[in-house]
Structures are given as C-alpha cells and as structure tokens.
Amino acid sequence: MEKEVLIIGGGVAGLCSGAYLRMNGYKTTILEMGDKPGGLCMAWDRKGYTVDGCLHWFVGSTPQQSFYKLWEELGVIQGKKFLYMDSLFRIEKDKTVDIFTNIDRLEEHMVSISPEDVRFIKEFCRGLTDLIKLDMPVENAPELSSPLDGAKMMATMLPFMKVLKRWGRMSISDFAANFKNTTLRNAWLTWLPPEFSLMAIMFTIAWMHKKAAGYIIGGSMEVSNSLEKRYLDLGGTLKYKTEVAKIIVEKDRAVGVRLVDGSELRADYVISAADGYTTVFDWLDGKYVDNKIRGYYDDLPIFKPLVYVGLGINRDFSDYPQIISGTYFSLPEPVEISGKDRNGIALRIHNFDSTLAPKGKTLVTMMVESEYGYWAEIRKDLNTYRAKKEAIAQLAIKVLDMKFPGAAAQVEMTDVSTPVTFKRYTGNWQGSYEGWLPTPEVAMLRMSKTLPGLDSLYMVGQWVAPGGGLPSGAMTGRHIAQILCHRDKREFVTTKPA
Numbered sequence: 001m002e003k004e005v006l007i008i009g010g011g012v013a014g015l016c017s018g019a020y021l022r023m024n025g026y027k028t029t030i031l032e033m034g035d036k037p038g039g040l041c042m043a044w045d046r047k048g049y050t051v052d053g054c055l056h057w058f059v060g061s062t063p064q065q066s067f068y069k070l071w072e073e074l075g076v077i078q079g080k081k082f083l084y085m086d087s088l089f090r091i092e093k094d095k096t097v098d099i100f101t102n103i104d105r106l107e108e109h110m111v112s113i114s115p116e117d118v119r120f121i122k123e124f125c126r127g128l129t130d131l132i133k134l135d136m137p138v139e140n141a142p143e144l145s146s147p148l149d150g151a152k153m154m155a156t157m158l159p160f161m162k163v164l165k166r167w168g169r170m171s172i173s174d175f176a177a178n179f180k181n182t183t184l185r186n187a188w189l190t191w192l193p194p195e196f197s198l199m200a201i202m203f204t205i206a207w208m209h210k211k212a213a214g215y216i217i218g219g220s221m222e223v224s225n226s227l228e229k230r231y232l233d234l235g236g237t238l239k240y241k242t243e244v245a246k247i248i249v250e251k252d253r254a255v256g257v258r259l260v261d262g263s264e265l266r267a268d269y270v271i272s273a274a275d276g277y278t279t280v281f282d283w284l285d286g287k288y289v290d291n292k293i294r295g296y297y298d299d300l301p302i303f304k305p306l307v308y309v310g311l312g313i314n315r316d317f318s319d320y321p322q323i324i325s326g327t328y329f330s331l332p333e334p335v336e337i338s339g340k341d342r343n344g345i346a347l348r349i350h351n352f353d354s355t356l357a358p359k360g361k362t363l364v365t366m367m368v369e370s371e372y373g374y375w376a377e378i379r380k381d382l383n384t385y386r387a388k389k390e391a392i393a394q395l396a397i398k399v400l401d402m403k404f405p406g407a408a409a410q411v412e413m414t415d416v417s418t419p420v421t422f423k424r425y426t427g428n429w430q431g432s433y434e435g436w437l438p439t440p441e442v443a444m445l446r447m448s449k450t451l452p453g454l455d456s457l458y459m460v461g462q463w464v465a466p467g468g469g470l471p472s473g474a475m476t477g478r479h480i481a482q483i484l485c486h487r488d489k490r491e492f493v494t495t496k497p498a
C-alpha cells in the first residue's frame, strides 16, 4: 500500500519534496494557504505589468553546477531561456563601481579604481578563479552518508583547502577592511550586509563567471509554474486555499494536521515546507525543541524583511546597462525609510526581461531591508500604513526621476509590499525573505530536518538550510525523499520529465 505524506506549503521546497516523493511512489498531498504555487518565488500582475517578487539568479542553470541535475529531474530547466548579465550589482556614489560577473573584468575594474590595492585584489580574484573548479555535491542527504561518502567529500574539497582557509572565515566587513581605497571598501559594504559570508558571495561570482547561475527569462513564475506542473504530472495532489493551524501529534508521533476550518487530515508522515518558527513553536507548541533549536531562533541573524516596491514605467530603459541585482544610487540628502535614514537606495531596472511589462515599457523594483516590528506596529492603523507605503512609492519615483529625468511622468503603476505583506502571504517568521542569513559561522551549520523526541515529522526548505534560496528547496526536497525511502527500505529513484 502507498504510504501517505502530507506536505505543508506549496513553495519551492514543498513542490520539490512532493515531486521527489511521487517519483518514489508515495501518495502526497500539498496543503497551500495561498492560491498559487511558489511561496516566496512569486510574481503578481498589476495594470499590465508583472511585479516579480523573487528571481535574481538561478543557481544550476548549466551542467557545470551540481544543482542542474536536480532542476532537470524537477522539470525546471527544460525549455527555459537563461540570460547572463555582465554586472551583478552597481554602486553609483562618487565613482561607479560594478561587481562584474567576469572575474578578469572585475579584477581589472577594481585595480583601475584602486591601484594601491592591486595585491589584495589579485589575490581575491585568484581565489575566485580557484572556486570555479569546485562543485560541491548536493545530490545525497548528508543524514544518510557513509564514512566512504565522507572520505569522497574530503577528497573533493582537498584541492580547495587553501582558498577555503584563506577566505572561508571572512565576513563582508572583514573583507572590506582590507581595502586601502575607501571607494572600494564602501562599495562592498553598501552592497551586502556586513556580517554576510564572503565565501557565499565568492561562490556566486564564480558560478556567474562560468555561466552556471543565470536569470530565467519570465522570472519567478517560470520556476514555480514548472514545479507545480511537474508535481501534478507525477500524480500529486495539491490543495490551494488550505491553511494548516496545527500538527496533530499522538504518542510523540506526527499523525496529521488540523486545518483552520477545524477539519483534520491524517497521513503516515507530515513534512513542513513552511515557516520554521511557526512549525516548531506554534503548530507543535514548542514541545519538541532542545537548546540548539531554541538557540537558532533566539540568536541567529535572518535575511531582514523587505519593503518591496514595484513601479511600471512607460519607458524602455534600453540605454541603461542590464544589471542583475540593480544599482545603488547615492542621494544628496538622507531619506527616511522604515524609521531609518538612508544615504541612497537601490533600484532594479528589469530592462533585461520584456515579458514583465507591456511592449516598450519596463518594470522597476526597489528592495529595502527593514524591521518587522516597525511595520507590524504601523499596520495597526490602516490609514497610517497606507500613507507610509504611498510615501515610499513616491520616494522611489523621485529617485528614479533624479537619475532618469522625465521618469516620474512615465509612471503607470505603483505597488508596495512590506514585511507584514510578506508574513501575511507566505507565513515566514518576521517576514524574512530567505531564512537564516549566511554569516561565516551560520553558513557552516548543518540543521536537522527532524525535531527531538518527535517521530514522523520532517522539515524542509529555507529554515533548515542556512542561506536559503531556491536551491535549498530542491536539495532538501530530494534529501527528504531519500530519507523516507531509506526508512521504508525502498530504493530511491528519480525520473526526468518526458
């Protein structure tokens, strides 16, 4: 008889888990509170524009990167058009600094700005070049690895020990402190949170250099719709507008879920592909935690929630370079957003994807890191909340107009999401958009997919894979299917879509 699995959440991790479990003969039902697939990997339509709420880069877009195999099994790669842009991020302050995706060009550019840092820049770029060859295996669940697998992993890593040792413990602020030149130092600190792991960004640049992390034309819904299709084609059940309120536990075993309408569903296993905090502390009343897990939620930094603005502009911006993550524009005077003064803001001009706007027009987005508590407080009064959102949209328009004169008069659509919006639509703790922030220490953590003392409950997705991102969904989804197959003494198999 087929074993039954209930999966809470139809985001990337839920859909990937479902697809891999279906490949292995489990009877799966995904319960999703929203009405579309994808969770955070989402886009929404506004006045003829598509406000893309996620996709910057897709790790594993070519076979040179180990995630490719997973995306192929999941039917995401097939038929997609990838774009590889020259610049990852641009900082326009006193000088313009581009984080180029080609390592040689990045080196030349940084040296041209700061000849005094030539030795350090060359050393850094040599490190990036070394990493191009490192492809960490992601296929197999570490929970099931044998000593032989461990030895193989060590053998893979061995040639890279020097580069990992040199840069692996550095945060962005440690790294930036090495530059004598203030323009370069400030550029790196402007782009990324100071505590962010340098190694995480070095891998990203190395993948981009070898064109293994591209942008998918069509954006986030290309990923989410493909995953939904793959899962349904494999015979999985997916229920939208179905919100889970509790995980039902009997004799320390998860046996099902209770929905907000009071109905109950039962299964052999429950997988939470939804928010970690809600799973552990709300749905299970915090009964199955130890100090380690409590410590994560007490102490670890998260990707701060965003104020996310979408603007529809009747202009093609074809005269501006295509830049993956956008441009930071410094401002003549600080502006207040989310209770904090900012010396500049970053705008992402989606002139690289014409599918997101009507012909000749362009989607522009702005993402500003913020605090959940600030917005939760303001949201108590809807008029104030709406006024704050409108003020931020106007600010984004003002900055755009300052840099692209006439743009204010070309605005046709504005859309503002806050951390409260992210929480409401995806359930993520504090409205976080990618889970645990990978500091050098956090990036090395291996988090458990089970909870102490509780049987048959598993967790997948960004809250058990520090650094989060779309790959965390594919990886933990594959691993959880391997873990259940192992438990049920079945051989784990995969198929590719026809």
Ligand SMILES: Cc1cc2nc3c(=O)[nH]c(=O)nc-3n(C[C@H](O)[C@H](O)[C@H](O)COP(=O)(O)OP(=O)(O)OC[C@H]3O[C@@H](n4cnc5c(N)ncnc54)[C@H](O)[C@@H]3O)c2cc1C
Binding pocket: 008, 009, 010, 011, 012, 013, 014, 031, 032, 033, 034, 038, 039, 040, 041, 053, 054, 055, 056, 057, 058, 059, 242, 243, 244, 245, 273, 274, 275, 367, 425, 426, 427, 428, 433, 434, 435, 460, 461, 462, 463, 468, 469, 470, 471, 473
């Ligand atoms: C602006 C932005 C840019 C990003 N850029 C990138 C990028 O370029 N590359 C990249 O790899 N990643 C990027 N990410 C991160 C990536 O989108 C996430 O890390 C990833 O999608 C998380 O997937 P998940 O399935 O683990 O969680 P989620 O997407 O949060 O999925 C959880 C699902 O559970 C559902 N749910 C929650 N509570 C309940 C309930 N009670 N009942 C039923 N269902 C429930 C939610 O509705 C949601 O669908 C970005 C994210 C954002 C917001």
